[in-house]
Amino acid sequence: MREIQTRRISDTVRELCLDSNRMLGDDILIRIRECLDQETSPTGQEVLSQILENARIAAEEQMPLCQDTGVAVVFLDVGQDVHVTGGDLYEAVQAGVARGYQDGYFRKSMVRDPLRRENTGDNTPAFIHTEIVPGDRIKITLLPKGGGSENMSEARILSPSEGPEGIKAFVLGRVRRSGANPCPPIIVGVGIGGTLELCALIAKRSLLRRIGQRHPDPCYAALETELLESVNRLGIGPQGFGGRCTALEVFVEVRPCHIASLPVAVNIQCHAARRGEAVI
Amino acid sequence: MKIDRKSIQTPLTDASVRMLRTGNHVLISGVLYTARDAAHRRMTDSLLRGEGLPVPLRGQILFYAGPAPAPPGRASGAIGPTTAGRMDAFTIPLLAEGLKGMIGKGPRSEAVRGAIRDHGAVYFAAVGGIAALLARCVLTSRIAAYPDLGPEAVHRIEVVDLPVIVANDCYGADLYEEGVAANRPAFP
Numbered sequence: 241m242r243e244i245q246t247r248r249i250s251d252t253v254r255e256l257c258l259d260s261n262r263m264l265g266d267d268i269l270i271r272i273r274e275c276l277d278q279e280t281s282p283t284g285q286e287v288l289s290q291i292l293e294n295a296r297i298a299a300e301e302q303m304p305l306c307q308d309t310g311v312a313v314v315f316l317d318v319g320q321d322v323h324v325t326g327g328d329l330y331e332a333v334q335a336g337v338a339r340g341y342q343d344g345y346f347r348k349s350m351v352r353d354p355l356r357r358e359n360t361g362d363n364t365p366a367f368i369h370t371e372i373v374p375g376d377r378i379k380i381t382l383l384p385k386g387g388g389s390e391n392m393s394e395a396r397i398l399s400p401s402e403g404p405e406g407i408k409a410f411v412l413g414r415v416r417r418s419g420a421n422p423c424p425p426i427i428v429g430v431g432i433g434g435t436l437e438l439c440a441l442i443a444k445r446s447l448l449r450r451i452g453q454r455h456p457d458p459c460y461a462a463l464e465t466e467l468l469e470s471v472n473r474l475g476i477g478p479q480g481f482g483g484r485c486t487a488l489e490v491f492v493e494v495r496p497c498h499i500a501s502l503p504v505a506v507n508i509q510c511h512a513a514r515r516g517e518a519v520i
Numbered sequence: 521m522k523i524d525r526k527s528i529q530t531p532l533t534d535a536s537v538r539m540l541r542t543g544n545h546v547l548i549s550g551v552l553y554t555a556r557d558a559a560h561r562r563m564t565d566s567l568l569r570g571e572g573l574p575v576p577l578r579g580q581i582l583f584y585a586g587p588a589p590a591p592p593g594r595a596s597g598a599i600g601p602t603t604a605g606r607m608d609a610f611t612i613p614l615l616a617e618g619l620k621g622m623i624g625k626g627p628r629s630e631a632v633r634g635a636i637r638d639h640g641a642v643y644f645a646a647v648g649g650i651a652a653l654l655a656r657c658v659l660t661s662r663i664a665a666y667p668d669l670g671p672e673a674v675h676r677i678e679v680v681d682l683p684v685i686v687a688n689d690c691y692g693a694d695l696y697e698e699g700v701a702a703n704r705p706a707f708p
Contacts, residue, residue: 281703283685286523286545287647290683294650303652307588307598345597347588347671357558359670388603388625388648420626420696421603423648475704479647480626481685482699512649 241323242376244520246332249324249378252518253333256382257312257340260516261304264295267451268488268513275425275478275485284483288425291478291511306512309346310384312337312366313444319375330368333380338362349387369441381448382516385509389426392418395440395505407432407504408467414506415471415487420480423510425488427451428471431505434495443507446491448515453491460492467492478511488513527681531579532620537642540686542693546644547681552583552623553664556602558672560610567613574665575674578618581644585623586671587661588651596658596677598651601625604643608632615639623684627696637692644684645695657682 269292276288298305314333318324324332341348341363350364351357373379394414398406411430418426431443454461468490477483488511497503523545528536530550540546553575555563563573584604588597604624611622612635620641625648628636636643646654657679664676687695 281699282523283543283545283699290647290650290653294653297656298652301652303591303655304588304598305652306649307586307600307651308602309588309598345589345591347586347598349586349671359672361670386649391603419700420645421605423625473704475700475702477699477703479645480696480700481645482696482701482703484703510649 241321243323243325244378245325246327246329248520249329249380250332250336250339252380252520253314253336253382254340254343256380256516256518257337257384258344260382260514261309261344261346261384262298262302264305264512265450265515269295271451271488272425272511275488279478279483279485281477281481281483283481284478284485287478287481288485304344304346305514306386307347308349308386308388309341309363310386311350312363313383313385314366314368315381315383315445316368316370317373317379318370319377320372321376322378333368334364334366337366338364378520380518380520383444383448384514386512389422389508389510392422393507395436395503397436398502398504400500400502402502404463406502408470410504411467411506412470412474415508416474418508419476422508423512424476424480425478425485425511427488427509427513428467428490429507429509430467430490430492431507432492432494432503433497434503435497436503438495439503439505440507442493442495443505446493447507447509447513449491451489455492460494464490464492530581532581532642533579534640537620537640537690540642540689541691542686542689542695542698544686546684546686548581548644548684549680549682550678552581552677552679554583554585554587554675554677556584556586556672557606558669559666559674560607562666564610564613567617573617575676577614579620581621581623582614582619583623583677587675588671590661594655596655596661599655599658600651601646601648604628611635615641627694628688633688633692633694636688637690640690642686642690643688645687646682646684654682
């Protein structure tokens, strides 16, 4: 058994909040630059230039990339040989999120109750998804998720007979109806299989992949490429003002499922696709 | 490609609104008021009760934004537009009160687009997700109403050269419809 102190977990979560909200991944920046080269709409080019300029300013001035620093979605991959000491694991994560959002002067975007809507004041609770994995480490992954793109996301249970064509029509329809709202150029996370909740979770988790990282199964890698090309033919463009660059990437994740069901979820991420990862 | 930009000053006049056309790139300077979902509900509830608004909206621009807290030594924290469609249900009564402009992101409903035209108003789109860049345009910021709403409180902010694009002008044109239609056929 390897002992890990909750204090260390909390400090790590705090740093992930600060860094991920201020710095865009190099893979995202490279893809946005490629899009700028390919974009034919002058307004689209202007939008992409502003996005790159904003990333430079945010890193330089230690400001958040977007005022919507989101709900903190945390994935904990906990090694089964880890013994957490010094307190409650989940409380440590929540404390790290609260300190990170306070210390970074980030907006507090969480309400305590969906109908009463009183702000909790410290951006908690974070939503924590835990998996027990082999080993003696904890991997902490943070996905600050903005409201504009989350609002355009959807899950549906298709009939198995609808097959790949049904999946493509659902994904494309979802992106087309989303239009400008999720802040394109977007990343489209698609979960196929599992159950209602699992397809949504794997769609979200797919957003953590690096740009260009194709699915290991050639069948789904081809589906990702085809969906990306189809989305970029919709003409929505940067910020929905029209253009070639609607999506930076499409990621597909799959799971086994029931003989009666073909669950599909689309989780949309904005161009400020923030994520952070640390291993303790 | 060089983008031509028009500069305008708030409060807006009929003449300044009439010179703006959908697709124009505009730099806004002057006072703006922020308001998003919760503040909109309160303002329109006040009007329904026959009460006045907490800030005078005649000729003004509402910025659909909930800014982040200002770090020490800065006028404003991160600030940027939220999805305007969520404000559609509240917008027409505010236009009737003399609201002249709005800044947000994403398209408006058909009813709101019609009301923008009928009231001689304008809806600007700001780029979402560039809050560090936009925060540089803010000179001063203070809470003007509903402090209990936290980030959703109405802030009075003074900006200089805030970059936006005219999405709906007072003549009825729509940037989102026209932009997407113009770009779709190029890639059949």
